[in-house]
Amino acid sequence: MQLSDKDIERFWQKVDRSGGPEACWPWLASLTTEGYGQFGANGKILGAHRIALELRLGRPLVGLALHEPIVCHNRACCNGLHIREGTIQDNADDTVIDRTHCPHGHLYDERNTYVRKDNRARVCRECSRAWQRKWRQARSSGA
Numbered sequence: 822m823q824l825s826d827k828d829i830e831r832f833w834q835k836v837d838r839s840g841g842p843e844a845c846w847p848w849l850a851s852l853t854t855e856g857y858g859q860f861g862a863n864g865k866i867l868g869a870h871r872i873a874l875e876l877r878l879g880r881p882l883v884g885l886a887l888h889e890p891i892v893c894h895n896r897a898c899c900n901g902l903h904i905r906e907g908t909i910q911d912n913a914d915d916t917v918i919d920r921t922h923c924p925h926g927h928l929y930d931e932r933n934t935y936v937r938k939d940n941r942a943r944v945c946r947e948c949s950r951a952w953q954r955k956w957r958q959a960r961s962s963g964a
């Protein structure tokens with residue numbers, strides 16, 4: 822997305838940057854029903870957080886613009902440092918519900934998978950074993 826200098830100036834006028842460089846920069850203009858800022862330019866409605874990231878990177882995005890989950894819980898935030906570019910794979914994960922692999926790349930086959938009863942989420946046995954090992958180590962070294 823190519824924005825003119827005028828559009829960029831208009832964009833920053835709608836962002837509250839008063840919290841300083843580390844803070845969330847809330848979008849002050851209209852939001853989507855999902856809570857993302859929206860910005861109109863060139864006859865299109867664009868995601869404000871996406872523009873914020875493109876301006877930080879200085880190039881158009883290939884993947885999605887995703888807020889960093891630990892840093893930022895604010896979808897309206899337009900601090901480019903709180904947003905990262907998702908890979909094309911992330912995009913696919915957003916739409917494909919039936920994943921074949923866990924986030925660490927282990928296959929979700931019958932042997933390696935169990936389904937939690939509370940939220941029906943699939944759990945990778947390999948990963949949960951590794952996690953338990955770490956947890957035990959942390960506990961024994963701390964004692």
Ligand SMILES: [Zn+2]
Binds near residue numbers: 845892895899903
């Ligand atoms: Zn933020």
Ligand SMILES: [Zn+2]
Binds near residue numbers: 924948949
């Ligand atoms: Zn795994």
